[in-house]
Amino acid sequence: MTLQTRTVNYDNGLGEVTYTKYPQSRCIRVFVSSKGEVKVTLPTFASYEEAERFLFSVGGKMVARRQEILKRKMEQAEGGAPSEYQINKLAHKILPLRTRQMYEMMTKKVTIRNRWGMVVNDPFRYNRVAIKNNSSNWGSCSTKRNINLNMNLVKLPEELMDYVIAHELCHLVYPNHSDRFHTLLNAITDGREKTLAARLRRIKL
């Protein structure tokens, strides 16, 4: 018996998702495999559109779960200091995902107004995340709203990694280190901007 399957690539952190129709299946189910891949199973009578809607309704949880599995796999594979190749590979899996999550969190958390007091629509929107291997900065962003992140961020404690990502996303609103920029970043980090910045400065890139 051949099963009907369909693969869709999502750029919202879900990655490559496989939909499989099972005759014996009675409801739509979403799970993350031990390889960190998101899988959807559905009854033959259900439509892929229906399954996709269901997937999106639980998408955030799946992204978090996927990230957790990928990170654990990396830690298990380590067994010693991870090679540059491994770090780079992990960075490609984790950093775009985490940027997406931070973007979603920040979008919900704050409202940005322009100088006329009007609400700015989607202030943290970005185009793409590029992973860099350099020793000059942890992150940067461009006027084209692209974000560059240093692959070594994945070696940092999670809150410092998040801090760097938040810093770059805030630059999409204020492309400088003005008071308003720091006020925003401080609000995003629940008043811990100075503490986190100080901790990061102590780590040599």
Ligand SMILES: [Zn+2]
């Ligand atoms: Zn900056």
